[in-house]
Amino acid sequence: MNPLTRALAVRLADFDRLVEVGVGARTGLAGALADTGAAVTATDIRSRSVPDGVAFVCDDVTDPALETYTDADAIYARNLPPELHRPARDLARKVDAAFLFTTLGGEFPTVPTATETLPGGTLFRATDRGSVGSGRGGDTRAPDRRVTHGDAGRRGG
Known part of the structure; x- marks a missing residue:
């Protein structure tokens, strides 16, 4: 597993129920999250093959089947093209889930985000406020879903 995938697995392990948008042929992250006990849908x-423990649903984030996402704590995507930032963010808002993503190469997010530098890349978390790509803004999740590191709110803690 490359350093960015490993860092994403650690960061996303705070969520119990995740949906990966546009899994493609890169299924290692979804598999790693499922191995930690998270419920993961790709x-x-x-149609794609996914690791054991990962559910797969053929779906288009621009015209989503909401039932696939309604129980998610987080929706995430890797190498998400700019034209899908807004539809994926809007979907996450609709189902009250966090939306985290990486971009293709040096592209900037097209929605307001907070940034987190990880080994090998940048993780963007959609926010309600702040300028696009500013790294400033509020969390879009309800306070009871706020992710904190190293406290009792973390799975298994």
Whole structure:
């Protein structure tokens, strides 16, 4: 597992129920999260093979089947193209889930985000406030879903 995938697995392990948008052929992160006991669903517009413990749903984030996402604590995507930032963020808002993503190369997010530098890349977390890509803004999740590191709110803690 490369350093960015490993760092994403650690960061996303705070969530119990996750949906990966556009899994493609890169299923290692979804598999690693499922191995920690998280409920993981991977989606893509084409049928894909996924690791044991990962559910798969053929879905398009621009016209989503809401039932796939309604129980998610977080929706995440890797290498998400700019034209999908807003639809994925809007979907996460609709189902009251956090939305975290990485971009393709040096592209900037097209929605307001807070940033977190990880080994090998940057993780963006959609926010309600702040300028696009500013790294400032509020959390879009309800206070009872706020993710904190190293406290009793963390799974298994």
